[in-house]
Every structure is written in structure tokens, then in C-alpha cells.
Amino acid sequence: MPQLPESKQKVKFYQTGTFTVGNRLLEQDHRTVQATIDRSNSLDSGHRACQGCGEALGARFAIDAAMRATNNQLIAANATGCLEVFTTPYPETAWSIPWIHSLFGNASAVASGIAAALKVKGRADVRVIAQGGDGGTTDIGFGCLSGTFDRNDDVLYICYNNQAYMNTGVQRSSATPAAARTATTQPVGDEPGNVFNTGKSVPLVAIAHQIPYVATASVHDLHDLELKVTKAMQIRGARYIEIFVPCPLGWGSLPGDTIKIARYAVECGMYPLIEGEYGEITAVTKIRRRVTVADYAKLQKRFAHVFKPENAHQLEQLQAIADRNIKRFDLVYREGDES
Amino acid sequence: MLKQIEGSQAVAEAVALSRPEVISAYPITPQTHIVEDLGMMVKSGKLAPCEFLLVESEFGALSACIGSSAAGARSYTATSSQGMLFMMEAVYNASGMGLPIVMTVGNRAIGAPINIWNDWSDSMSARDAGWIQLFVETNQEAVDVHIQAFRLAEELSMPVMVCMDGFILTHSYSQVDMPSQELVDSYLPPFQPRQVLDPSAPVSMGAMVGPEAFTEVRYLAHHKQREALKLITEQAAEFGALSGRDSGGLLKEYDCAGKETVVVTMGSVIGTMKEVLAEMRQEGHSIGALTVRSFRPFPIEALQEALKDAKRVIVFEKSLAVGMGGILANDIRMATRGLHLAVHSVIGGLGGRPITRANLRRMFEKGLNDQLNRIHFHDMRMDIVNRELDREKAQRRSGSAAENILSDVGLVAAAKTI
Numbered sequence: 001m002p003q004l005p006e007s008k009q010k011v012k013f014y015q016t017g018t019f020t021v022g023n024r025l026l027e028q029d030h031r032t033v034q035a036t037i038d039r040s041n042s043l044d045s046g047h048r049a050c051q052g053c054g055e056a057l058g059a060r061f062a063i064d065a066a067m068r069a070t071n072n073q074l075i076a077a078n079a080t081g082c083l084e085v086f087t088t089p090y091p092e093t094a095w096s097i098p099w100i101h102s103l104f105g106n107a108s109a110v111a112s113g114i115a116a117a118l119k120v121k122g123r124a125d126v127r128v129i130a131q132g133g134d135g136g137t138t139d140i141g142f143g144c145l146s147g148t149f150d151r152n153d154d155v156l157y158i159c160y161n162n163q164a165y166m167n168t169g170v171q172r173s174s175a176t177p178a179a180a181r182t183a184t185t186q187p188v189g190d191e192p193g194n195v196f197n198t199g200k201s202v203p204l205v206a207i208a209h210q211i212p213y214v215a216t217a218s219v220h221d222l223h224d225l226e227l228k229v230t231k232a233m234q235i236r237g238a239r240y241i242e243i244f245v246p247c248p249l250g251w252g253s254l255p256g257d258t259i260k261i262a263r264y265a266v267e268c269g270m271y272p273l274i275e276g277e278y279g280e281i282t283a284v285t286k287i288r289r290r291v292t293v294a295d296y297a298k299l300q301k302r303f304a305h306v307f308k309p310e311n312a313h314q315l316e317q318l319q320a321i322a323d324r325n326i327k328r329f330d331l332v333y334r335e336g337d338e339s
Numbered sequence: 340m341l342k343q344i345e346g347s348q349a350v351a352e353a354v355a356l357s358r359p360e361v362i363s364a365y366p367i368t369p370q371t372h373i374v375e376d377l378g379m380m381v382k383s384g385k386l387a388p389c390e391f392l393l394v395e396s397e398f399g400a401l402s403a404c405i406g407s408s409a410a411g412a413r414s415y416t417a418t419s420s421q422g423m424l425f426m427m428e429a430v431y432n433a434s435g436m437g438l439p440i441v442m443t444v445g446n447r448a449i450g451a452p453i454n455i456w457n458d459w460s461d462s463m464s465a466r467d468a469g470w471i472q473l474f475v476e477t478n479q480e481a482v483d484v485h486i487q488a489f490r491l492a493e494e495l496s497m498p499v500m501v502c503m504d505g506f507i508l509t510h511s512y513s514q515v516d517m518p519s520q521e522l523v524d525s526y527l528p529p530f531q532p533r534q535v536l537d538p539s540a541p542v543s544m545g546a547m548v549g550p551e552a553f554t555e556v557r558y559l560a561h562h563k564q565r566e567a568l569k570l571i572t573e574q575a576a577e578f579g580a581l582s583g584r585d586s587g588g589l590l591k592e593y594d595c596a597g598k599e600t601v602v603v604t605m606g607s608v609i610g611t612m613k614e615v616l617a618e619m620r621q622e623g624h625s626i627g628a629l630t631v632r633s634f635r636p637f638p639i640e641a642l643q644e645a646l647k648d649a650k651r652v653i654v655f656e657k658s659l660a661v662g663m664g665g666i667l668a669n670d671i672r673m674a675t676r677g678l679h680l681a682v683h684s685v686i687g688g689l690g691g692r693p694i695t696r697a698n699l700r701r702m703f704e705k706g707l708n709d710q711l712n713r714i715h716f717h718d719m720r721m722d723i724v725n726r727e728l729d730r731e732k733a734q735r736r737s738g739s740a741a742e743n744i745l746s747d748v749g750l751v752a753a754a755k756t757i
Binding site: 073084096097098099101102105115118126143147151 | 360361363388389390392393394395396398399402403404405406407408409410411412414428429432436536537538540541542543544545546547548549552
């Protein structure tokens, strides 16, 4: 590519209304994997994901980035779930990489086994990813996941977090946020939706395992996602990346709002983007323009009940959760911070 | 080479001779010594190249083998009892995907009430899971059958369980003739998978199959198991020619040809039985025995042939299908349909209850005198059971049946000593 001529105009570094950096303004080797002609299309077109599916988008970018980072020497183990179902019913497959689905709760153990096989066969060049949704990761697959972390197996586990069991019809998982409506946390009774003070943060649990690398990412900033996956693939040992992937079907949101919702989740403080290495939080993505939880929640029917006058306290409590995250991870951007 | 060796250690050595590439290990009594010994061999470099994975659960143990086998590595694990139940989802998955994993089952009871001693409840819980299940009589046979199991599994793309009586075999010391590495290498070629996860030829494994093809996929698994009957026989014969030993195969006859009464069983209990039966034959009784060595696939034709002259079959098993009766007995009844045999189902040895020459002799004599019920519980104290039934009739909150029964057994035992 020829060097771009120096512009006399002030360079508009961010795209309109966002803080997303325009790809063509970046230096060659910082440009997104998806913009390169040699991207691997690991998750190819023709799959059966819903319109606006955050998971399909996240998986496509994550796996293509991992493919570039490993010179296309990649094997993936997939938990049961939407990603498995919408990409593969035999005899079709949307995967152009070696891919295995075994069970709902064992993707990380299967990946550990693959990594062991590659090690014994002297194939250090071939790398392994395990991937699943939040149910397969934070609930039923949690024991195996912890085992992979504990042994520091050479596996990158990617959790596509859409905050409920979407494949089975939107039931609560331990990643479902407070107040959210799911099929098992209906918006009825005195405290409608999911119960407050429940659930767990698997990224923080992963950091507590003192593994080499942990990160959270979101599909509104795919470039950041690619960078984190690329970084993860340059490290040996157990790594964990959780990607925030809105689900229009389960959240009751417009397919066209997927990116916006993902951005708002981060910008309101509900989904902090962090990185951790060997037990310490090493980086956070600062919020450049803060939005309220109400801005974020009003785009999703799963939170519709928190806007009723009688449930005003729920919205306040949600905002308090976001405020606590912002304080806890020091997410507010100050002049001079790295963006 | 002749060795005086513990069963578990002998199995570990046989597995090591088979050059496994990935072993996953989780401790559960009574198989634990096997993986401990293998771990030692890997750590010391005696067994190399081999990866030894210390997993967080039995579910993880078999899941890791699913991954390593799918990536083309010869994979092994061992389990028992509750551990096997905990991995059950992966048990079905491994066979469904045609992954030739070899797994030792140190046979043990399943709770509640928790019980760590020997019976076959664990293996029986997976009898329909699509694995080949080979039962062994001695530690020598355990050694030989493990080596055969790898070849059988890999040739068929089907996982194999080697079922050995927990403690009775796993923890007992006996003389074992350990095959040489040369013998094993000449018998067992390197693993050539039918399908493998390989970036140079990407495949998608384990995807969904709908109603339009599921029956055919399942039938194929059944068909392959029926075909395996021939292969099991051939490979046992081939191993026998190399080793000079009769191990593996479908059945083993113990002087049962032409006998009126044939005792059918599996595993190590035949060791005690054959002495009793020899004694009884000397006294003029027409009684012999056979063991089923391949429980899955079930050798229907071979059994029909072996039992064609019998009048009465006594099936002795350490397993119970609660609400039905004997599991092996039911399969024997199925297999001998048309032979017009009287098949008696005897259930014994549950949870490690000792099976002695004396109590076997009493039971066999009952059988010869047509005094055995259709289902007979060997060496069971019906009076103890009746006490608990009476208690339950007398009061609603009768407490833990297991505790009550144990107390009664204790009282009775104590009363005996007075």
C-alpha cells in the first residue's frame, strides 16, 4: 500500500459519534485483520446465526485474529450452544479450521487434551482455542475451565458472553446481570427479573488463577478485540478472553443496535474492559464519554420493567453497580490517560 | 518376564508397553494405583513421549482423552464407580465420535449408601454406551487384554473398557508374565486415526445429526460392535500365538461341554468357582462353567454354541438391575432363546460381600436340586431385610434404611459372639 499523502485538514481520528479509530488511518501493521485480503474467513458465511448476532461477529473476528497470529495453525474445541448449532449441523459447516464439538461442559478439557496431543507430537506450532457461551463457561463448564487454568495448559479459552442460555431459550446463567428478564427470571413479583447480588465474574476468577493473560473485550470495539486475541496468541499457557456479545433475540433489542448496546455496556460501566496478567489487573479501557445505565438498558426489552415507576429502585441499583465498577477499576478517562 | 506384582502396577506396565501418548489421571479407589504408577513412569522419563494430565475430575479425565484422541494421540485413562458415573456424558460422547480411547475400570459398587468395594455396577451402568467391554479373570489376563484393547479400539475406531474386579485384582499381588516391548510393538502398530484434527486438512467433528440420519448412525455403531466379535476372537488368537497364553476373546469354557448345568459368570470370581465345580464334578455332578469375556459386544452365537447341550444355566453376577433382576442373566436369557434352558439369575458379591467356596457350594447344590428361584440373592440375610420392612410398616419416620440394616447386622453379629 502506498503511503497516504499528508493531509492539510485536521485528521478526524475517530468515526462519527464513537471513539472507534478509522482503520485506514492506522499504520499498516496495526490495521484490522478483517481488512486484510488474506484474512482466513475461519467462520465463513452461510451459517444460521440470527440477524445482529454479537456472538457470530465476535467469533469471526476473534478466530481470524488468532489464525493470523498463529500462521493459520489453529484447532478449536467448541462447547455446545448457539455458536456450535448455528455453525455446523452436519453435513454443513461454517468452519474452515479443524473444529470439534464434544459436550456442553467440557470444551476446555477437550482443548487441554488436544494441546497435550500436540505437545507429545512435537507440534508446538499448532495452537488451541476452546470457545463457548457464558452458560458453557461460567456454569456447566466451570470445573473443567478451572482445571485448564490450574494446569496452565496451552489453551486460549474464549467465552462469548451474551449473559444467558440463549440456545435453549434464554434462561438465566451465572453471567446474567441483575434485574434482567430471562425465561427463568421473569419480570414478575416484587423484585422482577434476575436477583440482585448473584452471579460471578469469571474474568476476575480467571485472574485469581494467576494465569498468564486474561482480558475482556466487546464487539463494539473489534479492533481492541483483535489486538487482545493477537496478544493472547503470543503467550504460552492458559489464557482467557471474554467477549461481550449482545443477543437481539434474548435481550429484546434491535439487530441494528448490537454494536451500540455493546458500546453502551462498556461506556456505562456495566461491562468493564480489563486485562490481567499473572494475577494482577494490568490495564483497563477508560470510558471517554460516559453514558447512564438507563441509556444502555432502554435499548433492551429484558430491562423494560426497570423503567416502570414502581421499579425505579432497580434502575438505581443497576446504576450503583456500574458506578462501583467505574470506581473499582478506575474507568473514568482523565486528560492525559491513554485511551 | 515373570514378576510378582500388584494388579494395578501390572496394568500400568502393560499400558506403558502399549506406548500411550496422552494419559489423564484422576484419583478414585480402586484404580488409583494404576495412574499413580503411570505418572511415575512419565515423570521419570521411562514412558516417553507421553503427556500426563492431572485433571480436575473424571469428567475432565475422559474429556481430555476425547480431545487428545481426536488430535491423533493414543489416549488412556482409568476410572471406577462414582467417577465413571461422573464422566458418563463423556463416555457416550467418546463412543459416539468413534474415538479409540482405552479405559480401565476397577470395578466397584455405586452409592448411596457409599461403598468402595467390588461389584460391577459401574461398568454395567455403561453397558449401552457403545464401548467395547472386556472383563478379565486374572491380572495376567488384565495385562494381556489391555494390550489387545488398544489394537482393537484403534482398528475399530471404538473405545474399549477393560473391566477388572476392584481390589480382588487391582490390589492383589500375583505372578504375571510381562510381555516384552518387542512383543507388544510387533502386535500393536502405531495409531492411525480415521479422522483427525489437523490444520492442513480441517474437518468439523462432533456436529449435530438430526432424525433423518440418527438411526443409521446408531445402527452403524451396533453393526460395528457385532462385527467386532470376529475381530476380538482373531486378535486374541494372534496375541495368544505370540504370548502362548489364552487371554481375551469372547468366552472361556471351564469344562462345560456336555454338562447338564453350566454356571455363567464374568471376571475373577471364576477363580473360586472352578475349584468348587471341579470338586463337585469329582463327586459325579454334571456341572461346568464358562465366563463371558466380551460383555459388549455380547457373544450371542458363541453362547448358543457353548450352551447347546445344557439343561440348566446358573448365571452368577455382581450386578443388579433394580426393579428387574440380573443384567447378565437377562442377556443370557436373550442369547439362549430357543434352547429351552432353565436360566437362574444369581446376584451376589454386591458391595464386596465375600464369595466363598462354602457359600458357592451351597448355592450350586440348590441349583442342582431345582431349588433356586428365578432370581436368587446369594448369601443374603432375608431376616435382616424383613426387620427393616417391619420397621417401615410400624412407623413413618423409620430413618435411614441403610443405617438400620447395618445396625441389625451388627446386633446379630454381636449376638453371635455372646
